[in-house]
Amino acid sequence: MTHAASDPTAGHAAIQVRGAHRVFGKGRKRVDALSAVDLTVAAGEFVSLIGPSGCGKSTLLRLVADLDSPTSGEISVFGKSARQARLDHDYGIAFQQSGLLPWRTVAGNVELPLKLHGINSDVRRERVEELLELVGLTDFAKSHPDQLSGGMQQRVAIARALAESPRLLLMDEPFGALDEITRERMQNELVRICAETGAAVLFVTHSIPEAVFLSDRVVVMSPRPGRITGVVDVRADGMVAAHDRSAGAREEEGFFRAVGEVRSLLHGTPEPASAARGVDNR
Numbered sequence: 001m002t003h004a005a006s007d008p009t010a011g012h013a014a015i016q017v018r019g020a021h022r023v024f025g026k027g028r029k030r031v032d033a034l035s036a037v038d039l040t041v042a043a044g045e046f047v048s049l050i051g052p053s054g055c056g057k058s059t060l061l062r063l064v065a066d067l068d069s070p071t072s073g074e075i076s077v078f079g080k081s082a083r084q085a086r087l088d089h090d091y092g093i094a095f096q097q098s099g100l101l102p103w104r105t106v107a108g109n110v111e112l113p114l115k116l117h118g119i120n121s122d123v124r125r126e127r128v129e130e131l132l133e134l135v136g137l138t139d140f141a142k143s144h145p146d147q148l149s150g151g152m153q154q155r156v157a158i159a160r161a162l163a164e165s166p167r168l169l170l171m172d173e174p175f176g177a178l179d180e181i182t183r184e185r186m187q188n189e190l191v192r193i194c195a196e197t198g199a200a201v202l203f204v205t206h207s208i209p210e211a212v213f214l215s216d217r218v219v220v221m222s223p224r225p226g227r228i229t230g231v232v233d234v235r236a237d238g239m240v241a242a243h244d245r246s247a248g249a250r251e252e253e254g255f256f257r258a259v260g261e262v263r264s265l266l267h268g269t270p271e272p273a274s275a276a277r278g279v280d281n282r
């Protein structure tokens, strides 16, 4: 589960999407869910996808996760095909619904991917302890999901996604169902977890402040056809790298500047000169 220096995937971008199209249906029912999408997520980078409902955010995430295939275009994850990366457990996934199994304890849910992949019970036990400590749920190892709050359930889901030490997390509105206070707390936790694990993240959200607070870059999408209309590099607005941020970053000038830039891109109003820096500025 650790990644040796000889890892053949080292030096590759976490995600590379080139000219991805995804068309659903035919004739009058045809939907161009994604059109000509180019996107690179560097190793260790936090990138958010934001855009109106139906612009293809989940579709793009599903293509990267190999839960769906592009109609045309190429997707690679750490230099491998999306399918190979899935088979190699190169990424963890967390969705809006935590997807925990109600009949298993917290520890039982977190250890599930390890069990399914044949990791022996001593190693599993040790890893589950580490993960529960990472997400602050050590005291709840024996609880069942329905005994936890929504935020705690999401922390379990994140621990489970991290079980195999992936260097990439794919997250689709994981905090969408949480109240605002819990949501900000979870965002702070996620920043800390990313700093500790060094994982890259592709994160889907509807919230502009959430995208800006969490991300190195915010990718703005528009619907029909779903495409990338701009990218805001939050670091260029004066914020530190995403994994070095503290809760106070939400009060910084650079934060408000980046929020304004993302908003301009989303609403199609004129952008400040420093706003969109190309569709994929790598």
Ligand SMILES: Nc1ncnc2c1ncn2[C@@H]1O[C@H](COP(=O)(O)OP(=O)(O)OP(=O)(O)O)[C@@H](O)[C@H]1O
Pocket: 024, 025, 031, 032, 033, 051, 052, 053, 054, 055, 056, 057, 058, 059, 060, 226
């Ligand atoms: N399996 C499918 N069959 C047909 N159309 C689909 C399918 N999956 C997605 N679509 C269509 O593709 C478009 C993009 O959907 P997608 O779920 O990716 O958008 P989204 O940006 O994630 O939306 P939301 O923010 O509401 O979750 C939508 O018009 C949707 O109806």
